[in-house]
Amino acid sequence: MRLFLKSNRVMETDDRITxxxxxxxxxIAGIYVQRKLNxxxxxxxxxxxxxxxxxxxxxxxxxxxxxxxxxxxxxxxQGKKNTADFMIKFNTLAIKADTDExxxxxxxxxxxxxxxxxxxxxxxxxxMPESLKEWKVIITSVGQEYESTERYHNYKTSTGTTYGR
Numbered sequence: 589m590r591l592f593l594k595s596n597r598v599m600e601t602d603d604r605i606t607x608x609x610x611x612x613x614x615x616i617a618g619i620y621v622q623r624k625l626n627x628x629x630x631x632x633x634x635x636x637x638x639x640x641x642x643x644x645x646x647x648x649x650x651x652x653x654x655x656x657x658x659x660x661x662x663x664x665x666q667g668k669k670n671t672a673d674f675m676i677k678f679n680t681l682a683i684k685a686d687t688d689e690x691x692x693x694x695x696x697x698x699x700x701x702x703x704x705x706x707x708x709x710x711x712x713x714x715x716m717p718e719s720l721k722e723w724k725v726i727i728t729s730v731g732q733e734y735e736s737t738e739r740y741h742n743y744k745t746s747t748g749t750t751y752g753r
Contacts, residue, residue, distance in 0.1 A: 657684035671731025
């Protein structure tokens with residue numbers, strides 16, 4: 589961005605800020621621009637370039653990405669998602685959010701399909717998973733077993749009516 593500003597000889601602070609805001613689109617960047625555009629001009633003075641750069645760095649820092657991932661992993665539920673897909677997305681969010689092992693286990697138990705968790709909790713104490721890695725393996729295994737048996741219970745008639753789940 590600095591190269592663009594320099595090569596196009598954009599020197600005035602307000603012009604620089606306007607150019608940068610015009611380039612930001614979609615996602616968090618789009619929300620930031622919308623919020624910035626909705627701010628009323630409280631003062632007639634020109635904006636401070638260093639202050640603007642610091643706000644941009646703070647808004648788009650890795651810490652903000654981690655906070656966003658933490659919120660997403662807290663609300664991420666399996667629902668009707670394939671178990672393997674759920675686990676891949678969960679692992680990605682857990683890494684981005686830097687979630688510790690005990691909290692990740694708690695979230696897996698809370699957000700995976702309850703039939704899967706009930707099955708695992710019915711295991712004898714000796715076979716109960718203890719680590720996050722064991723929970724991931726067992727949830728994936730039990731979930732895929734459920735999915736493989738579900739596939740054969742749906743019957744479609746010639747009229748298009750589906751019986752089963």
